[in-house]
Each structure stands twice: as C-alpha cells, then as structure tokens.
Amino acid sequence: MIENIKRMQKVKNIREIDIKDKRILIRVDFNVPLDSELNINDDTRIREAIPTINYCIDNGAKSIILVSHLGRPKQRCEEFSLKTILKRLERLLLKDIVFVDNLDNAQIILNTLVDGSIILLENIRFYEGEEKNDDNLSQKLANLCDIFINDAFGTSHRKHSSTYGIAKYAKQKVAGLLLKKEIDSFAIALTNPLRPLLLIVGGSKVSSKLTLLNAILDIVDKIIIGGAMSNTFLKAVGYDTKASFVEDDLLEEAKHILRSAKEKNVKIYLPVDVVSTDNVKDSKEIKITPAQDIPNGFMVVDIGPATVKLFNEVIRECETIIWNGPLGVYENQKFSRGTFSISHAIANTYAYSVIGGGDTADAVDKAGDKDNMSFTSTGGGAGLELLEGIVLPAFEVLDKKE
The missing domain is CATH 3.40.50.1260 (Phosphoglycerate kinase, N-terminal domain)
Known part of the structure; x- marks a missing residue:
C-alpha cells in the first residue's frame, strides 16, 4: 500500500x-x-x-x-x-x-x-x-x-x-x-503517520470494505467498526442481531479479520450498545439496549451512548484518524446522534484527520464539523480503493517526475 x-x-x-x-x-x-x-x-x-x-x-x-x-x-x-x-x-x-x-x-x-x-x-x-x-x-x-x-x-x-x-x-x-492535494493528504496519514493511527469504518456492507480491512491491518493501530457493517461482526462474535442487516456469507471472513487483528496487535472496537427500531422509515418504537440484547423484530440504526463514550475515548488517544463510512442511519435525525457525536469528537482533537468522501463528508458537513477536519476527500470510491492499496488508473497514465 x-x-x-x-x-x-x-x-x-x-x-x-x-x-x-x-x-x-x-x-x-x-x-x-x-x-x-x-x-x-x-x-x-x-x-x-x-x-x-x-x-x-x-x-x-x-x-x-x-x-x-x-x-x-x-x-x-x-x-x-x-x-x-x-x-x-x-x-x-x-x-x-x-x-x-x-x-x-x-x-x-x-x-x-x-x-x-x-x-x-x-x-x-x-x-x-x-x-x-x-x-x-x-x-x-x-x-x-x-x-x-x-x-x-x-x-x-x-x-x-x-x-x-x-x-x-x-x-x-x-x-x-x-x-x-488528495494523494499528498492520504500519504501524510498512511506513509509516516503520527501514532496511534486509527481507522473508523462504517457504512452498510462488510463486502464493500473487506479489501480495505485486510489491507490496512499492517498499518493501523486501532479500528472502530460501526454502521450496519458492525452487525456482521457482532453476529460473528456470537450476538443475536435480530432483524438487523447482516451479511451471513461473510461471517467467517469477519471472524478471520478479528483473528488477524489480534495476531497483529491491532485493537478492534465494536459497539457495546445500540439504538434499534421496529421500522427505519416509520418508527413506532426506538430502544437503546446492550448490543447482545436487541429486541425481537428490531434492527440496529445507530450506536448507543455507551458506545459513543467508548469510541470518543479511543479517538482522544489517537494522533492520526481516517474515517470512512457513517456509524448509523444519520440521514434520519432520530438516528444521527452517534455519527454526529463521533464527528464532534474528531473535530475536537489535535489529530491529523482524513475524512472519506461521499456519505462521510456529508455527515461531517451536517454535523457542522467540516472546517475542523484536517482534510476532507472529494472521492468516495476512489478514496476507498486508495486505502485498499490500489494504484488508481488515473494516476497510472499521467506523466511521471524524473
């Protein structure tokens, strides 16, 4: 990479x-x-x-x-x-x-x-x-x-x-x-970073971040996993995630990542409590419970307050932070508190922070923290592939320095 x-x-x-x-x-x-x-x-x-x-x-x-x-x-x-x-x-x-x-x-x-x-x-x-x-x-x-x-x-x-x-x-x-500016900013965070180096990864699917997680274990010191993709990891460690979205075909891969992280002395943090609801679009009930006690028929839509506190403590310890993917259904105001709290925590540190494009940049902007981040990338998929260690095609064909 x-x-x-x-x-x-x-x-x-x-x-x-x-x-x-x-x-x-x-x-x-x-x-x-x-x-x-x-x-x-x-x-x-x-x-x-x-x-x-x-x-x-x-x-x-x-x-x-x-x-x-x-x-x-x-x-x-x-x-x-x-x-x-x-x-x-x-x-x-x-x-x-x-x-x-x-x-x-x-x-x-x-x-x-x-x-x-x-x-x-x-x-x-x-x-x-x-x-x-x-x-x-x-x-x-x-x-x-x-x-x-x-x-x-x-x-x-x-x-x-x-x-x-x-x-x-x-x-x-x-x-x-x-x-x-884009490539230089990622280089600061990855090639010779101030440590500890933290990756915060969220979004809906493990499958979209699988290559990233495997590739970056040799570089980072800590990883926070949130968003719907954390459901797959929670299920992989034995929790019943009830009606939450889970990629069952990737449970073994999730277990492999957790084992590899432990072998490489990379600490992975998962939600300890969650916000769940009976219906994302038309919520009649919203509950905050430990991650292992999600009510029947409910789905996870945000990280809970204890998780926010835990993740904030991790963020305060780190000198370089890369964030790609929101930690809940932040587009809905009812379920935005976790993602926005993480955004505020990063903004309030002196760490060098790189914000992935797309939804993450939008969440940071909505949280009012955009100007307090070190760098916000304009590329979602491009930034993700760069973090995966891929030479992006557009760079391949440009003239090189002597």
Missing part, C-alpha cells in the same frame, strides 16, 4: 510544466448533489476545482476547457445537464464561461474565442463511449488540448475516456492541484 501511494505521488503536477499560451483541458469533478428543483445542495466539488482553474488563468493559458460528468444519465436530459452548475461556476470564478452542448462543435467554437476563454463542455456521460473508454472519444478530447490536466479525484478509479483514455493521445498529461 505505502509503495503504491508513493508511486502515485510521483506524477507530475501543473506547477511543474509551462502552460503559457497552451490549450488546456481539465477533467474536473462537478458531480454535485441537486435537489428536485435542480438547485445545488453542496458546491464543495466545484469550489475544490477553482484553484487549478485560476492557476491556468493566472499563468496565461490560451484556452481552458472543463470536462465533467454529472450523475448517471441513460440519455441526454435536463436533469443531468451541466447548464445547472454554469452560473454557480461563473460566480465562483468571476468570469463568463462559454457553454458547449456538443463535443463536435467544441473545436469550431474554440477557434472563434479570444485567448484566455473558458469553455464548459456538456456532461461527458451523455456520450455512450465515455464509460466504455472509447478510443474515438478519447482522441476527440485530446485533440482539443495541448495539455491534459486531471483534477477529478472522485473519478480517478475509473478507466473512462475523459480520465484514462485521453492520456494515450494528449501531448502532456499532469495532475491538477486538487489531485495532488
């Missing part, structure tokens, strides 16, 4: 090349959450792309083309059009941006614009070839630029045309400032 992270740190970044008078294509990640009225709920990913765009502007780029996806569209539709984020982007950059709704017209429009212009291309996933890493689409994108900059960490684990295939044809391909 550590060697692979160091390999990814060796990619060239935008500060190490000359971009003056060059045509720049930046793969950004504007995949932001929208409400039913197509209003942006959280513009963090747009804001995180601004430093790289401004660097290109300030250093005399001839043109800047921004390429992103939004959602998982099956076909062209207003719901997933990047027109939705155009005005927000213009306000953040304090510049007019040319919107191009068809890739085939991009080169024609590019030739008519004054130097320094910025183009936002329509959702790249409107093109069927994007997710198939289509060679023709990759070449079309590369033809629009002299330099390809990947600044979309959230999609860096995908072999798509705009993140991977384009590099085959681009003259120069380097990391943007966000991509560099």
